[in-house]
Amino acid sequence: MARFLIVEARFYSHLNDMLIEGASAALKAGGHEVETITVPGALEIPAAIAMAAESGRYDGFVGIGVVIRGETYHFEIVAGESARGIMALTMDGIAIGNGILTVENEAQALVRADPAQKNKGGEAAQAALALLQLSGRFAA
């Protein structure tokens, strides 16, 4: 049994609820503990994971959020930098799944957030599990 922290950026509540449902189901199916915290936006997810990882209280992490393109360049910053921050942490050996949707519109987000459709929350959880298992393999 491992301890996972879901760090969610609650910009679109109904979409996050579906993503977290999928991620939690995947983790709990493996008998793992799941805790969830909320940050203001996707840009804050990497820092929150870094802080939590430093505590040593968690074995793995899932970042959950939704970034929908608006009128300005800000989409590229939020989408790209949240992904880059998570990637940098995984390269440091932290088991993280990236469940941050970066989409053009809500219709695209709904299909991907829905556990009965593309289940990107569950997919991100599976990625975190895979990295955690891999770290254990190399640590042995």
Ligand SMILES: Nc1c(NC[C@H](O)[C@H](O)[C@H](O)CO)[nH]c(=O)[nH]c1=O
């Ligand atoms: N537009 C979206 C944001 N923007 C907020 C940023 O993530 C960040 O919280 C702010 O720039 C302060 O640092 N965040 C999302 O998660 N989704 C969006 O669509």
Ligand SMILES: CC(=O)[C@@H](O)COP(=O)(O)O
């Ligand atoms: C992804 C975003 O930052 C976006 O929601 C903000 O919208 P806008 O670019 O119209 O300010």
